[in-house]
Amino acid sequence: MSYLDILHQYWGYPDFRGIQKDIIDSIGSGKDTLGLMPTGGGKSLTFQVPALAQEGVCLVITPLIALMKDQVDHLRRQGITAAAIYSGMRHDDIITTLENCTFGGVKLLYISPERICSDLFKTKLRHIKVSFITVDEAHCISQWGYDFRPSYLQIADIRKLVPDAPILALTATATPEVVDDIQEQLGFKEKNVFCMSFERKNLAYVVRQTEDKDAEMVHILQSIPKTAIVYCRSRKRTKEVAQMLAENSISATWYHAGLEPGVKDQRQNDWQNDKVRVMVATNAFGMGIDKPNVRAVIHIDCPSSLEAYFQEAGRAGRDGKKAYAVLLYNGHDNRTLQKRIEDTFPPKDYIQEVYEHLAYFYQIGVGSGYGCTFEFPIDKFCNSFKHFPIRVNAALTILQRAGYIDYEQNPDTKxxxxxxxxxxxxxxxxxxxxxxxxxxxxxxxxxxxxxxxxxxxxxxxxxxxxxxxxxxxxxxxxxxxxxxxxxxxPRKNIPLVSYTQDRIDGDDVVLSEDVYEDRKEQFIKRINSVINYAQNERVCRSRQLLSYFGETKSKDCEQCDVCLSHTNEDDSDEKELIRQQLMTFLSDGQKHLITDIRQLNDNWDLLQKVMRDMVLEEEILMDGSFLLLS
Missing domain, CATH: 1.10.10 (Arc Repressor Mutant, subunit A)
Structure with a gap:
């Protein structure tokens, strides 16, 4: 059966989109392949289709447990034999799943990177015919990426067990430096990259300078009265913002990793089914969410990297219709971002102190502890030793990179x-x-x-x-x-700490340059990139983002706040005339079809720009195909 026949039979799509077919042909011919596809580009099909066309099992390595479960459920409903292995599964269930793979009962096996390291998996893998290995969120393998995960480094060892299986690496966000590093870390036989343009022509990027972020956000959501996501940095802030929006008659709920599974599912379903209009969330929300009609993504707090911002902002407008990605920014954000550097990379002697306190907390003596795993109630730990959770979390993450412990922040216990x-x-x-x-x-x-x-x-x-x-x-x-x-x-999300070597004295903990100084330097660069993006009012927002990801031949988007300000300067007299025409036409307070407004001026392109500008400035409201005064 051809790739197109498989697409028709299982997904019902008439044809492939963008670079999907190029990637499928490449991995299908046995070549190591890296695919760069922005959020919403349809990357799942690039491994699911060739997996069905080939003999054996496609191994899909992904860190997103909730996403792998959803995909497995979806594939099974389509009649495709898929399974998943992840933390918290019973030993018997894992063995049964792996034996089904051995005997041809599974076409796609999803597995978390932590599970591929187990002796059981490595032993069983030798008896499984693997068609190819898919590495999702492949930027996690690069120490220069914004979301490096040490467990991904084990993938190269897995490859040695199935040397004939090519690798398909997929990511939505990677700088040119990370693109090269991914291929090197995964042992590509030769460089082979397919890159879809990161440009989103329907998405207007806006940076709004404001001292009152809450009020500004309410204005924006009242101006664009459709489905939206608001991203916050802290769990506490999500609840506060959602309640503030509700007080302003804007339907909202909140979401973060600390909520009970049933509560998270309910809130996600309510938002997905339009029972709630606005989801206020931390970055724990969004992976695997494919809601096409999100009209606005608002960041009330700055993310720590443009990679994270681009991915989160990209959840708006997946239906191809006009949408907005708005970053709210003021002078306080600059100081907050700079402080984030110290919080993410605390002094080395502080990290050594946390290592010592961890041993006191669990009563682990020098020369013991190897292989021991403990639940880690971070609040209790911090109260006991007078630490702040953010810095403790950072210290444990660095200790993990250095190889002293394994720190699993969001285990999915059953x-x-x-x-x-x-x-x-x-x-x-x-x-x-x-x-x-x-x-x-x-x-x-x-x-x-x-x-x-x-x-x-x-x-x-x-x-x-x-x-x-x-x-x-x-x-x-x-x-x-x-x-x-x-x-x-119920399932619980208490972090887990495991000693990967016997405890040593805290003063003997060594944090090498590649673990600490090099990564801190990269983090500072990412923080500065966010600050530069927010403060640069000369270059088109879209061009700034595309340039960051290595696209240099882009044009001005003509719809971001920077482009609109330039247009204002070039066509100020004619634009002011059109603005007055619009205000007069809408002065009756009624809704008017955009097709009627088109008759106001022969310059339709400029009329559209004025309307977009007035919507952003909250002078008028756009409600579907209608306009009215704000």
Missing amino acids: ARVRFLLNRDELYRLDSLSDKEDDVVTALLRNYGGLFSDFGYIDESYIAQEAGLDRNQIYMVLVNLSKKNIINFI
Whole structure:
């Protein structure tokens, strides 16, 4: 079956888009391939289609556990045999999954980078026919990237176990330096890069200088009354901003990594289904979210890199229609960004002190601790030793890079269930709802030993068996627990710390240049790039971003705040005339179709620019195909 036939049969698309076919042909012919595709470019198809066309299993390495579960569920609904291995799975389930791969029962195996290091996986991999290896979020393997993850460095070792399998590396954000480093770290036989333009012609990038960010954000959301995302740096701030928006009659909810899984699912679904208009979130929200009609992404706080900003801003306007990416900025942000450097790279003696305190916290003596894993309640640790969480988090991350510990900040531990009633008492119950009965039946059918001890369960699998979604499963399990039918322990996100070598004296901890100084220098460059972007009012915003990613042949977008200010200077008299015409036409306070407004002036291009400018300046509102006075 041809690639196009597979696309038709499983996805129903008429043809491939952009560079999808080029990437598929390249990996399909056995060449190591790097694909650079911006957010929303359809990168999943570049490995899913050739995986179905070839014999064997496509190994998909991705750090996004929630995303891999969603993709596996989606592929299974399409009749494609897919599976996933990630932290928190039962040992028996992992073995079963790997044996299914060995005997041809799986076409795509998703696995987290942490799991590929296990002896079990390496042993089983030798018996699996691997068609090719896909490395998603490939920038994570580069120490010069903005989101380096040490676990990615293990991929090169995995490649040695299946030397005939080519590698497909995919990323949405990479500078030219990172592009070269990805290929080197993954051992590409020869350089082979396919790059889709990062230009988003429908996305207007705007930097709004303001001392009152909350008020400015409310004005913007009232001017663009459609679905939006607001990004904040702190979890606490997400709730505060969402409540402030609600007080201004703007429907909003908040999202961050610390919320319970069921709560996160519910809020994401409410926003996805337009029950809530604005999602206020940390950067934990957005990966794998493909909501096409987001009209605005607003950053109320500056991100730490243009890579992160570009990826988050790119979640607006995926339907190809006009959308806005707005960065709110003032003089305080400059100081905040500079402080972030010290918070991310605290002094070396402070890092050594945190290492010592960690040993006191767990009572680990010098010369012991190797292989030990502990839950890490960061608030309790900080209260005990008078530390600030941000700096402790940074210190542990650096200690991980140096090889002293493994620090897993967001482990996806599985939920656990134990029946409190015996089997006979359970069968005599007549007070269960239909949903509760379906969940109990699914638990009994798929998990043994739940009457005698806690057992790990997969809520996604139970949902599939019971014909419910994951949020419904969570609520049913909570209700069963309240009725004292089961004891339900939900998934939790307490970080984990593991000693990867025996504890040494804190003064003997060595932080080499490539672990500390070199990475700090790169981080400073990224921070300065954000500051330069926010303060540069001479060069088109789109051109600034594209240049950062190595695209030098770009044109002015003619829709960002910089371009509009230049247009204002060039056509000021005619624009003022059009502005007055618009204000007069809309003075009746009614909504007017844009097609009617087109009759006001023969210069339609300039009329459009004036309308866009007036929307940004909050003089008029755009509501679908209508305009009205603000």
